[in-house]
Amino acid sequence: MTLPDRLLMGPGPSNPYPEVVAAFSQPLLGHLDPEFLRVLDETCDRLRRVFSTTNPLTLPISGTGSAGMEACFVNLVEPGDTVIIGVNGVFGERMCEVARRSGATVVRVEAEWGQRIDPQRLLDARSQTPVARLVAVVHAETSTGVENSIEPLRVLQDTDTLLLVDAVTSLAGIPLEVDGWGIDACYSGTQKCLGVPPGLAPVTFSARAVERISTRTAPVQSWYLDLGLIGDYVGSARKYHHTAPTGMIVALHAGLGAVLDEGVDTVWSRHRSVGITLQSALVDRGFALIAPDGARLPQLTSVQLPVGLDEGALRRRLLDEYSIEVGGGLGAFAGVAWRIGLMGHTARARNVASFLGALDNLL
């Protein structure tokens, strides 16, 4: 079986970094092998650097980004807790659903899909609901290409309310400062700007998030995602919990190495540069950017197609004739918009040129 060589410009997965592809040809190690544990420790160190945190509880969860989301809610929320969630797309909506299934009462702070959430509205909601245990918001809404501003929420540090941030599409794509912004819990996925295949969810938890978990009265409803148990394996106790996906962790180690060797700031610049180039070229061709100026992600561009173009047919021709994948719109944007990713190793000027060349040929 030979699979086609795609340029992955959808909402994820992105093309893996060459270092990651090479890592998959390394021999497989056991989850208790000293050589593997060294790689695991280094992976957690590298995650701290990319998250910009000193949090000891920083590790890859053995599932995709949504498992990271669920790990955060099931560990931080107890039945009956109130949580405030910003909703302006699919992933804010998903957080509400995961929180409800964890037994939370959810207070929604909504913005229109394609618009950012004013952080002051989240803070106002917290003032009106001081009992809220958590404010949760998506940093980079993959469904619309909108960036929600996180930094102003750091004042939550002065309250008893934790700040939980979805960084699935933002980590290693745009500036994110876990410690600097007072983020208490943050989850991501490997298949976006980290340039690693899907399968792991990096997470990090502040001291007060760890305190919240350790003073729970109800057990965490998920055994698989119980951070107390997982931390006993990843931490110095090395107590067996589940068989860690060693091959994927070696790949993540390599992806993080590529990002850190280039420099996180340089990686952010590269994403910004190619995103601006693409967005400007799309406007020139009559496409309409969905996210407003100032809240527009460079790594995930959501655009409405010019009237008269059949998005599905065109997208299929890009795939069939040029082996370029872009994503369709979601929700109200289904059938009228594309989501174009330039994430991780895909975020290269050459790939923008390939895409625009193919698009021009097809239009």
Place this chain on the structure above:
Amino acid sequence: MTLPDRLLMGPGPSNPYPEVVAAFSQPLLGHLDPEFLRVLDETCDRLRRVFSTTNPLTLPISGTGSAGMEACFVNLVEPGDTVIIGVNGVFGERMCEVARRSGATVVRVEAEWGQRIDPQRLLDARSQTPVARLVAVVHAETSTGVENSIEPLRVLQDTDTLLLVDAVTSLAGIPLEVDGWGIDACYSGTQKCLGVPPGLAPVTFSARAVERISTRTAPVQSWYLDLGLIGDYVGSARKYHHTAPTGMIVALHAGLGAVLDEGVDTVWSRHRSVGITLQSALVDRGFALIAPDGARLPQLTSVQLPVGLDEGALRRRLLDEYSIEVGGGLGAFAGVAWRIGLMGHTARARNVASFLGALDNLL
């Protein structure tokens, strides 16, 4: 970074099949790419053949074997349900914990670690607790090397009690007949006899298990593991749930291909043959097999070391001097026993010879 080339003879992961190693060098595909969906469909078909079932709801869960366990419990159990669980090792114990966290009342049917559970005792427990919604048992107890007999439990088909089987270490290692034995739900892991790295949990559900799920009154507490939602993606609806770990699924596809090309019966024979060779040679050297004759797994051998040998030091020398990994004992067997795996691609006569040669040199 160069990782050491290990012979993985612990309790998993095993060495991947060469076809699996090759699959990781294939280009990465998106989770909605038509070429990937074809691979996904074939993977589910191949899983059906290896599970020996026609169950439509057969798929890989995006997590390790323990995520498969949790998926079964959270989907099949509602808060307040009574479940009967066979416990004769770590993994039966884990099922109790996962079931409790799903809100179940657990009735334990225990056997000593290292002994099998008489299936009649599980059936008797069910007769005494006819309200039980589920009987769950581990087929191959990885903590002790014991096989629990499943086939006699098929009479549960004539009751309202479902049969749930942990096949993490048994699938593609010893005979397992999901349909033939009346198993309603079964989960496995990729890193044992399937010869694929850890990261996915194949699961399969019978028609009456699906009926049980679809008539739930409470929502499944895990969004990530909700089989109704996952089935909408893997099934014909192709509705996005989470980003499937496409690279791992391509690897699983390859591992299943290797097993099916060789023939499942032949693969079982190969595991049996190398297991018997190893066990006989260990007895010759003064090691004591823990599992009794007739309930002894060929793919995972649990042995007590001859008195006077330092198991930790010897195990470490095997790793350092020969790059051979074996596992330590668990529970009462910690410090006095080894667990030696011959699973998947590791289950080769050549590897038994390597291990015995190294052992003889060290003794």
